[in-house]
Amino acid sequence: MSDIVALRKAQPRIREFALIRTLARRFARRTTQLIRGIGDDAAVLASPTQGWWHVTTDLLAEGIHFDMRTASLESVGYRAAMVNLSDIAAMGAVPRYVLISLAMPSNFGTRQTIQLYTGLMKACRPRHVILIGGDTSASKAGLFVSLTILGTTKSRRALFRHGARVGDDIYVTGTLGDSLAGLQLLARVPSTRPSRRVFSPLRASHKNFLINRHLHPAARLAEGQWLNNTRLATAAIDLSDGLSGDLRHLCEESRVGAEIELNTLPISAACRGYAKSRHMDAALIALRGGEDYELLFSAAPMKRASIARHARARGFHVTRIGTIRPRRFGMQMNTPDGTLKPIPNMSYEHFC
Amino acid sequence: MSDIVALRKAQPRIREFALIRTLARRFARRTTQLIRGIGDDAAVLASPTQGWWHVTTDLLAEGIHFDMRTASLESVGYRAAMVNLSDIAAMGAVPRYVLISLAMPSNFGTRQTIQLYTGLMKACRPRHVILIGGDTSASKAGLFVSLTILGTTKSRRALFRHGARVGDDIYVTGTLGDSLAGLQLLARVPSTRPSRRVFSPLRASHKNFLINRHLHPAARLAEGQWLNNTRLATAAIDLSDGLSGDLRHLCEESRVGAEIELNTLPISAACRGYAKSRHMDAALIALRGGEDYELLFSAAPMKRASIARHARARGFHVTRIGTIRPRRFGMQMNTPDGTLKPIPNMSYEHFC
Numbered sequence: 158m159s160d161i162v163a164l165r166k167a168q169p170r171i172r173e174f175a176l177i178r179t180l181a182r183r184f185a186r187r188t189t190q191l192i193r194g195i196g197d198d199a200a201v202l203a204s205p206t207q208g209w210w211h212v213t214t215d216l217l218a219e220g221i222h223f224d225m226r227t228a229s230l231e232s233v234g235y236r237a238a239m240v241n242l243s244d245i246a247a248m249g250a251v252p253r254y255v256l257i258s259l260a261m262p263s264n265f266g267t268r269q270t271i272q273l274y275t276g277l278m279k280a281c282r283p284r285h286v287i288l289i290g291g292d293t294s295a296s297k298a299g300l301f302v303s304l305t306i307l308g309t310t311k312s313r314r315a316l317f318r319h320g321a322r323v324g325d326d327i328y329v330t331g332t333l334g335d336s337l338a339g340l341q342l343l344a345r346v347p348s349t350r351p352s353r354r355v356f357s358p359l360r361a362s363h364k365n366f367l368i369n370r371h372l373h374p375a376a377r378l379a380e381g382q383w384l385n386n387t388r389l390a391t392a393a394i395d396l397s398d399g400l401s402g403d404l405r406h407l408c409e410e411s412r413v414g415a416e417i418e419l420n421t422l423p424i425s426a427a428c429r430g431y432a433k434s435r436h437m438d439a440a441l442i443a444l445r446g447g448e449d450y451e452l453l454f455s456a457a458p459m460k461r462a463s464i465a466r467h468a469r470a471r472g473f474h475v476t477r478i479g480t481i482r483p484r485r486f487g488m489q490m491n492t493p494d495g496t497l498k499p500i501p502n503m504s505y506e507h508f509c
Numbered sequence: 510m511s512d513i514v515a516l517r518k519a520q521p522r523i524r525e526f527a528l529i530r531t532l533a534r535r536f537a538r539r540t541t542q543l544i545r546g547i548g549d550d551a552a553v554l555a556s557p558t559q560g561w562w563h564v565t566t567d568l569l570a571e572g573i574h575f576d577m578r579t580a581s582l583e584s585v586g587y588r589a590a591m592v593n594l595s596d597i598a599a600m601g602a603v604p605r606y607v608l609i610s611l612a613m614p615s616n617f618g619t620r621q622t623i624q625l626y627t628g629l630m631k632a633c634r635p636r637h638v639i640l641i642g643g644d645t646s647a648s649k650a651g652l653f654v655s656l657t658i659l660g661t662t663k664s665r666r667a668l669f670r671h672g673a674r675v676g677d678d679i680y681v682t683g684t685l686g687d688s689l690a691g692l693q694l695l696a697r698v699p700s701t702r703p704s705r706r707v708f709s710p711l712r713a714s715h716k717n718f719l720i721n722r723h724l725h726p727a728a729r730l731a732e733g734q735w736l737n738n739t740r741l742a743t744a745a746i747d748l749s750d751g752l753s754g755d756l757r758h759l760c761e762e763s764r765v766g767a768e769i770e771l772n773t774l775p776i777s778a779a780c781r782g783y784a785k786s787r788h789m790d791a792a793l794i795a796l797r798g799g800e801d802y803e804l805l806f807s808a809a810p811m812k813r814a815s816i817a818r819h820a821r822a823r824g825f826h827v828t829r830i831g832t833i834r835p836r837r838f839g840m841q842m843n844t845p846d847g848t849l850k851p852i853p854n855m856s857y858e859h860f861c
Contacts, residue, residue: 197600198600200564210555212641213551213608214609216612218647218648256657289564295573296573301655315545410548
């Protein structure tokens with residue numbers, strides 16, 4: 158055996174299997190639809206008799222999507238799950254199963270891995286999303302987390318990006334820009350204005366709110382399922398790249414243009430406070446800001462009263478922010494001074 | 510807008526979308542079961558009316574699973590696909606859909622991405638596996654490729670790891686150790702014997718065969734589907750970590766032991782030639798070698814004639830290499846000198 162032993166200093170695979178068993182014991186659950194989860198070559202699922210499967214994958218890379226100097230492993234796991242859950246929300250589907258691929262630097266041990274999984278499951282477990290598989294590997298440099306989530310819809314129906322029609326209203330859920338403000342606070346991005354004098358310092362409660370919105374976003378699953386089940390929306394997308402970027406994607410897929418009322422964008426008091434403290438325009442933070450994981454959707458104007466009534470009854474925060482226009486109109490915004498300007502083409506850039 | 514522009518030098522997300530469109534045009538295909546592929550928040554699939562879904566994910570990390578000094582991007586894409594296809598083969602399922610998550614170093618452009626996808630699709634397209642989604646990101650250091658493959662079985666049946674029974678025969682498909690020999694040739698691993706004199710140099714055709722087996726392995730999909738559909742196998746696993754490692758996993762899941770006849774291990778002429786040229790024991794290379802992506806399976810002794818007849822008729826290469834023993838027997842091998850020795854616990858270690 159000595160011939161081929163010590164071919165190279167290797168990542169002990171045998172430890173991987175012990176780790177997988179630990180993780181499976183700790184995090185896996187069974188359902189009647191799940192024939193086999195962790196522990197075989199593939200996870201095995203019984204098909205629902207009707208309806209659709211929705212499958213999405215997203216990865217987070219260290220130094221690009223997160224910075225280990227400001228983010229905990231638990232928040233990385235949590236956000237990795239939420240990015241994917243948000244895609245499922247934007248389809249109007251119910252998330253069911255998650256698979257996780259991890260490449261971990263050499264200083265990672267069982268403790269770090271469990272921290273990451275703990276964050277992942279903090280996002281997944283309350284939503285009854287079951288861990289059914291994954292892969293772990295060493296990484297020469299940096300942490301990589303790639304998730305795949307499978308969701309279902311009972312009926313053969315989904316919120317696609319391509320259904321928006323000219324004349325439709327444009328809505329968003331929640332408030333916009335909080336996550337970008339939180340990221341800038343975490344990264345201590347200095348104000349770009351020459352004056353260093355801060356006229357209105359940011360309240361601690363606002364600061365905490367914004368940082369929490371960045372580190373612990375919430376996918377709008379209930380809102381997505383509501384819009385899909387009631388057929389109220391004609392198209393939807395989640396806001397991961399920011400309103401200006403994701404509205405463009407929805408319009409491209411629907412082959413339409415859009416007009417946004419800049420002063421209607423829903424902005425939290427915390428984000429307004431942040432903008433004021435930095436001498437920035439809060440509406441522009443809301444327009445550009447990414448990783449809010451709110452939903453952007455279009456709906457026929459005749460559904461306006463129905464949407465308002467439903468949203469109120471369910472406690473959903475929904476704001477009408479504009480109108481779908483013909484494609485040749487392009488992407489424009491009404492500014493508070495009454496002029497119509499092109500929406501700048503500036504997708505949100507992730508951490509670095 | 511100047512307030513928040515240039516938050517940081519960013520990976521241009523907008524290029525990602527152009528790239529995704531290019532890739533979708535070039536690599537995506539439609540089927541009646543695929544409601545929506547690339548271009549929305551998630552891929553949407555109609556459920557087959559009966560049968561099971563099989564889902565697997567595996568990642569390849571630069572410097573761990575491949576070395577860009579010896580591997581082409583095309584071969585990395587190809588191998589990433591094959592690793593996952595092999596898991597689907599080990600379930601006896603038919604692979605249907607693939608999603609790819611990529612983290613790419615900054616020197617990667619469209620050309621490199623397309624090379625990688627070309628390799629991926631060279632593995633997927635002949636097997637009618639359709640690209641339905643993915644995610645791309647920048648990487649601070651090194652290339653990471655994470656794939657998820659979904660497969661189906663028509664009936665509610667699969668080849669699990671946990672079905673092996675005491676007295677069952679143990680089989681493998683193909684030949685073992687070729688990939689490890691190919692890797693050692695690529696990495697120019699020196700012979701570990703003190704003598705530098707080579708008595709029997711390796712033929713060029715053998716060298717090429719072994720390197721090709723490492724760079725272009727073939728998942729045993731037809732063999733897996735045959736074993737599942739005919740119910741000939743009681744348990745199965747694919748050989749990614751090597752016979753000594755993967756047999757251990759199968760035995761652990763089945764709560765049994767195993768006895769292997771070392772001199773029955775199927776070894777190619779090329780691998781024998783390689784072993785001879787390095788003064789190594791070919792059987793030990795076969796026992797340890799990983800990434801062969803052959804299938805290891807167990808079957809009742811009464812199926813022996815049936816398996817031989819079926820395999821001959823279908824042109825499958827199948828070799829009986831041992832017997833399932835009670836758990837207390839452990840994992841032992843009969844060596845050519847007639848002694849019974851414990852099978853060393855040495856899973857295959859990936860590239861570094």
